[in-house]
Amino acid sequence: MAIFSKTCEYAIRAVFYIAHKTANGGRVGIKDIATGIVSPELYLAKILQDLSRKGLISSYKGPNGGFFIEPTSLSKPLSEIVEAVDGDSLFYGCALGLKQCSEVNPCPLHNDFKAIRDKIHLLLNTTTVGEFNNELMNGLFSLKK
Amino acid sequence: MAIFSKTCEYAIRAVFYIAHKTANGGRVGIKDIATGIVSPELYLAKILQDLSRKGLISSYKGPNGGFFIEPTSLSKPLSEIVEAVDGDSLFYGCALGLKQCSEVNPCPLHNDFKAIRDKIHLLLNTTTVGEFNNELMNGLFSLKK
DNA sequence: ATAATAAAAGACAAAAGTATCTTCTATTAT
DNA sequence: ATAATAGAAGATACTTTTGTCTTTTATTAT
Ligand code: FES
Ligand code: FES
Numbered sequence: 001m002a003i004f005s006k007t008c009e010y011a012i013r014a015v016f017y018i019a020h021k022t023a024n025g026g027r028v029g030i031k032d033i034a035t036g037i038v039s040p041e042l043y044l045a046k047i048l049q050d051l052s053r054k055g056l057i058s059s060y061k062g063p064n065g066g067f068f069i070e071p072t073s074l075s076k077p078l079s080e081i082v083e084a085v086d087g088d089s090l091f092y093g094c095a096l097g098l099k100q101c102s103e104v105n106p107c108p109l110h111n112d113f114k115a116i117r118d119k120i121h122l123l124l125n126t127t128t129v130g131e132f133n134n135e136l137m138n139g140l141f142s143l144k145k
Numbered sequence: 146m147a148i149f150s151k152t153c154e155y156a157i158r159a160v161f162y163i164a165h166k167t168a169n170g171g172r173v174g175i176k177d178i179a180t181g182i183v184s185p186e187l188y189l190a191k192i193l194q195d196l197s198r199k200g201l202i203s204s205y206k207g208p209n210g211g212f213f214i215e216p217t218s219l220s221k222p223l224s225e226i227v228e229a230v231d232g233d234s235l236f237y238g239c240a241l242g243l244k245q246c247s248e249v250n251p252c253p254l255h256n257d258f259k260a261i262r263d264k265i266h267l268l269l270n271t272t273t274v275g276e277f278n279n280e281l282m283n284g285l286f287s288l289k290k
Numbered sequence: 291a292t293a294a295t296a297a298a299a300g301a302c303a304a305a306a307g308t309a310t311c312t313t314c315t316a317t318t319a320t
Numbered sequence: 321a322t323a324a325t326a327g328a329a330g331a332t333a334c335t336t337t338t339g340t341c342t343t344t345t346a347t348t349a350t
Binding site for chain 1: 155157238240244250251252253255261264287288289
Binding site: 151152207 | 337338339340341345346347348349350
């Protein structure tokens with residue numbers, strides 16, 4: 001099992017792509033994004049519409065329209081994207097699938113797993129949407145499958 | 146998304162259950178296990194048959210038959226269970242779904258994620274199947290959904 | 291031998307996730 | 321007005337995961 005759903009992988013890659021493409025203004029179309037991150041265009045469109053509805057990214061209709069990210073949104077943590085797509089079970093759920101992760105009735109892995117879960121949460125809370133713009137422009141990081 | 150598949154959650158809970166029930170000899174039947182960890186009996190049966198085929202647990206047919214775990218198997222790491230059920234993508238796969246996680250063509254999350262991934266791997270490599278037998282017998286840990 | 295018990299196996303079914311296609315509407319640059 | 325682009329909605333399909341049902345086989349107490 002991967003740590004994120006496929007939908008969430010597409011979402012994160014797309015958001016990084018949009019961020020670094022529009023950090024200095026402009027918009028980027030769905031075709032461009034789908035090609036840039038190698039993902040099924042129409043499926044990605046649905047995902048981005050959802051993220052747009054939730055205010056995590058912005059869009060503009062009409063010619064030269066497309067998706068973009070508000071400068072202020074560039075500092076949003078990646079955890080918001082993950083939570084919007086995959087929910088928060090990665091941050092708060094029990095590793096062994098107990099209905100409720102709790103200190104009073106923990107599963108055997110609780111203590112060790114909680115520490116790891118918190119690290120994941122911290123990573124995604126402190127990583128921002130626009131954090132890798134420079135590296136992405138320099139081609140140091142890849143978003144292509 | 147949870148960190149393990151539902152199948153893997155059942156598998157781990159069942160293995161812990163069998164381990165602490167049969168650490169001092171004896172066998173435990175599928176009905177008992179399914180009740181003990183609150184899981185669909187027939188689905189769990191398939192999972193356990195698979196683990197048995199792979200030698201991670203043992204079984205005995207006939208009256209008073211059932212599943213058990215060899216004393217030597219109690220010291221096997223939990224990672225073997227996880228790998229048998231969910232594969233190794235949790236340990237080696239790219240967080241953002243790139244075909245290949247690599248240093249030369251990394252995704253933006255590669256560095257930070259690799260550290261977390263390694264912690265998960267270490268946790269599962271150092272946690273053994275029989276590690277929680279005492280706590281489970283004392284009711285300190287729960288395996289029930 | 292027989293009956294009881296449980297594992298094993300295969301077919302099937304339901305649900306969720308992933309993906310595609312089509313149609314229509316809204317917006318805006320030209 | 322026209323063309324370009326995204327939003328929205330709904331139908332459909334494919335795949336994987338999860339779960340159920342039925343039958344067969346193996347073992348052993350009696
Ligand atoms: S109870 Fe399982 S992780 Fe907390
Ligand atoms: S390339 Fe994505 S985690 Fe290594």
